[in-house]
Amino acid sequence: MSYRTDRVRIVTLVKRKPGMTREEFHKYWAGTHRELFTSLEITKKNLLKYEQAHTSDAALKQMAEAFGVPIMESEWDGIGVCEAESYDKILEIFHSEEFQKIAEPDADNFMDRPRCQLLPLGVITVIDK
Numbered sequence: 001m002s003y004r005t006d007r008v009r010i011v012t013l014v015k016r017k018p019g020m021t022r023e024e025f026h027k028y029w030a031g032t033h034r035e036l037f038t039s040l041e042i043t044k045k046n047l048l049k050y051e052q053a054h055t056s057d058a059a060l061k062q063m064a065e066a067f068g069v070p071i072m073e074s075e076w077d078g079i080g081v082c083e084a085e086s087y088d089k090i091l092e093i094f095h096s097e098e099f100q101k102i103a104e105p106d107a108d109n110f111m112d113r114p115r116c117q118l119l120p121l122g123v124i125t126v127i128d129k
Contacts, residue, residue: 001124002124003122003123003124004122004123004124004125006085007048007083007084007085007123008083008084008085008086008087008090008120008121008122008123009081009082009083009120009121009123010081010082010087010090010118010119010120010121011079011080011081011118011119011121012079012080012081012082012116012117012118012119013075013076013079013116013117013118013119014029014076014077014078014079014080014111014116015075015076015077015111015112015115015116016077016110016111016112017108017109017110017111017112018112020110022055022057022077024110025077025078025110025111026054026077026078028109028110029052029054029078029110029111030052030054032106032109032110033103033106033107033109033110034052036102036103036106037050037103038050040093040096040098040099040102040103041098042092042093042096042098042099043093043099043103046084046089046090046092046093047082047083047084047089047090047093048083048084048085049081049082049083050080050081050082050083051080051081051083052078052079052080052081053078053079053080053081054077054078055074055076055077055078060073060074076117083123087120
């Protein structure tokens with residue numbers, strides 16, 4: 001087992017704010033927040049990759065039926081992935097004045113931050129097509 005030395009990831013399990021529908025959450029996160037976050041100079045400079053994975057009720061139903069398991073709504077509404085050369089590069093973003101003035105306050109418009117979960121991850125690439 002060997003971890004990649006050229007990158008790390010921080011995955012955030014994201015929960016929408018109370019009172020917001022799943023559709024409103026997905027639209028806001030994929031639109032307004034994505035545009036704000038990716039417009040930051042520090043984000044452009046420090047990230048190698050930023051991805052959002054949005055939950056799908058229709059796919060959940062199909063997968064549960066295919067595997068013969070009960071349909072259980074996830075605690076999470078999506079997963080955000082930040083990939084950079086080091087954890088320090090990611091932390092620079094979140095500690096930057098630019099992020100704290102622009103993107104951080106916007107997060108309260110769509111996410112329940114106290115209920116989100118961060119996972120700093122070392123990366124082992126197994127299949128990469």
